[in-house]
Amino acid sequence: MGIIAWIVLGLIAGAIAKAIMPGEQGGGWFATLILGVVGAMLGGFIGKAIFHVQLDRFWSLKTWLLSIVGSLIVLWIYGAITKNKAS
Numbered sequence: 001m002g003i004i005a006w007i008v009l010g011l012i013a014g015a016i017a018k019a020i021m022p023g024e025q026g027g028g029w030f031a032t033l034i035l036g037v038v039g040a041m042l043g044g045f046i047g048k049a050i051f052h053v054q055l056d057r058f059w060s061l062k063t064w065l066l067s068i069v070g071s072l073i074v075l076w077i078y079g080a081i082t083k084n085k086a087s
Contacts, residue, residue, distance in 0.1 A: 005058045009067055010037030017071035025079060035078055036071050043070025 014036020043066035
């Protein structure tokens with residue numbers, strides 16, 4: 001996949017992760033984009049390391065599921081870090 005595909009995938013996966021994650025998450029669309037791209041990369045790493053699956057096709061269900069799971073993990077970590085800073 002090209003860089004534009006990663007950005008689109010990350011933005012959509014990050015938005016889906018924000019919709020799935022309970023509670024209030026901060027950050028606008030740029031934070032969603034960054035967290036989503038990082039999450040997609042994390043999901044790709046997890047998929048390759050554990051399941052021997054790569055994120056090579058944009059329209060693959062495996063690609064989307066791994067990207068969303070990775071985005072959920074990154075969003076949870078981001079929430080834990082920013083929650084502690086606010087206190």
